[in-house]
Amino acid sequence: MAFISSGYNPAKPMEGRISDIGPRHFGEYLPPVIKENFGKWDYHEIIEPGILLHVAQSGDKTYTVRAGTARLMSVTHIGEICDIADKFSGGYVRFTTRNNLEFQVETEEAAKELKSFLNDQKFPGGAHKFPVGGTGAGVTNIVHTQGWVHCHTPATDASGTVKATMDVVFDDFQSMKLPAPVRISMACCLNMCGAVHCSDIAILGIHRKPPLLDHKYLDNLCEIPLAVAACPTGAVRPSKIEIDGETYKTVAVKQERCMFCGNCYTMCPSMPLADKDGDGIALMVGGKISNRITKPAFSKVVVPFIPNEPPRWPTMTKVIKKILDTYAADANKYERLGDWANRIGWERFFEKCELPFSEHLIDDFRDPAYYTWRQTTQFKW
């Protein structure tokens, strides 16, 4: 391997340097029909699952074909997407916020042709490459984080849990028979880079064991005051320890005060907390962000812990499917999952979804906990 220089000269890093230019302007990448009718769209329709029609005030029409992807994708795969875009959609393609692909075509026939072409593309193992769907009252692609593929704090994998879940709810990705859209999100630790705290169904990786302490190395690798300050519950304090006759500056953790957030580890690599038995998944439900009918809402924890069961997390997917199916059978048209649970009452939600209620589901974290306790005698048996 010979080093190939781009032109950058490390001896003179500022020479010819370009910085702070930001992204390219989006206007360069709009398909012609989109550009011409920018801001002048009249209405849209979902022709069938995965195919949208947008009609402009001018009468111009454009058909969108939407397909799911695993958001971790290779350059070879992106090359395939480019080939498809060159062949079918004038060389333009769009990614949605939920990691779907969208291709614009001119006619309904072309959209259907592209849909069947995309549905035919498979990996050698049998999985679809570009399954069409993700529109309307169904499940769309899962937004997620890095997991064991690339992050240092995960309590579970992201790509794997998402693949396992989407396989189980795939029918609802390709059809529109739910009462309302269902957004599933996944984050592999409490940092929630994937911010699952407002999703209809949220898969969240959680730790359950306090940090390990690498006493001999801690003071070398970490700023002890930063580790102490990082702990939101004040569980970490500076300390000294004697090992083999030598005294080390280190920290001590008041374990019963730990809520397993991993902040200390972020500040101090000598405080890892991942553990095969300790780590797993919490499921949260009933969040939303749209203002439609009801206000945006946070997701609520309904299953405090499910063990990690790679590669397919069968317990987790079974519970997700049960919640989704119960909701689908019981909710009114237009009713989001959380609105359904609010209407029937959460006690009824647990009963219908056959989920046990435990003390772990009663909030005890600071002030906001109070607003989740019941302050009325209106309840259901």
Add this chain to the structure above:
Amino acid sequence: MAKHKTPMLDQLETGPWPSFVSDIKQEADARAKNEKGLDYQIPVDCPEDLLGVLEMSYEDGETHWKHGGIVGVFGYGGGVIGRYCDQPEKFPGVAHFHTVRVAQPNGKWYNTELLRNLIKIWELRGSGLTNMHGATGDIVFLGTTTPQLEEIFWELTHDLEIDLGGSGSNLRTPATCLGMSRCEYACYDTQELCYNLTQEYQDELHRPAFPYKFKFKFDGCPNGCVAAIARSDLSFIGTWKDQIKVDQEAVAAYVGGEIAPNAGAHAGRDWGAFDIQKEVVDLCPSKCITYADGKLTIDDKECVRCMHCINTMPRALKVGDERGCSVLCGAKAPILDGPQMGSLLVPFMEVNKEDDYQSIKDLIENIWDWWMEEGKNRERIGETMKRLGMSALIDAAGVPVDPRQVQEPRHNPYIFWKAEDVEGGWDRDINDFRKRHQR
């Protein structure tokens, strides 16, 4: 012949949903064959080693990525996330595996020329693996070595005129819904505002000077397709002030069953004939719609612009003409103090390109000045707001107090009156008091 046995991951190759495992294997094959004869700048077998280390995590139930490692490009505090494997001997191909965040075109529209140019860089100088896209919105190039960072940055800026995104305690790459480019609901040009502010604040994006991260997100309407209200420190959500426009003929077509409700979103199941009373009038949260004698009437003064009626009958109802955005402040994920939703700071703001969005920039800068002054290290602005109070933010932002900023008035009467609020101020004379009251 695969370098590592991956029996657990192999099980993720079956099932209908796209398999990231199959795709990584496909990339591993392509690199092994190297049909283009590339002189790969990082280990050729890094996709295989990535699978290997991931399989090991599947067995161990623990991640094998080390934490930290400060790497980056000269002069930037963000844009690159350092990453090292904790089993470098077993998996040398991914021993150093840094992420590069690349600024995406707003709305995530691409042409294939741009995509092919991007992947060309990454094929040669990186792992060939990406996230399209990272959750903040950037293009994420997944895995390269330190010596390649400046080279990648050079090629991105010189050849593609594209910059790195943000990471660290700075402005993160702003993200927007597709807005006016393809959505009839957009109340302002989300993409243009996003682009303009991204350019305006490049310095804040690349050089961490804030107490913690700061995110802008732009939704064109209250449907919230980029989740601005939940995911951004400052959310710009499109809205309107005047009347919803009603086309009675189209209403009749919905009632008559000629047009499917909700743009056809419920087509997969037989929900029965469209019932305008039940599905629109009764579901309006402010009960401001009536339907009588074949005519739909909206008492717009009472409408809270939830979008339900418009979403349900997009051909009959249109958002009003007096458009702008609401600005909300302080959303964040649970770390540290629990999740927060954005709180309404400015009910309505004009989004005016003519003056280069000056009023929005003034608002942003007022808020930043306050947060940089008052915010603690690693405190999101939502937490600063909680600690110091909404009134302090309103005051600092220089916006008027408004009943719309609260859900309901306070429950407790512990009001922090200031001396200037009270007639005569706080200075009093105890001797004067004693003239009226014995000791």
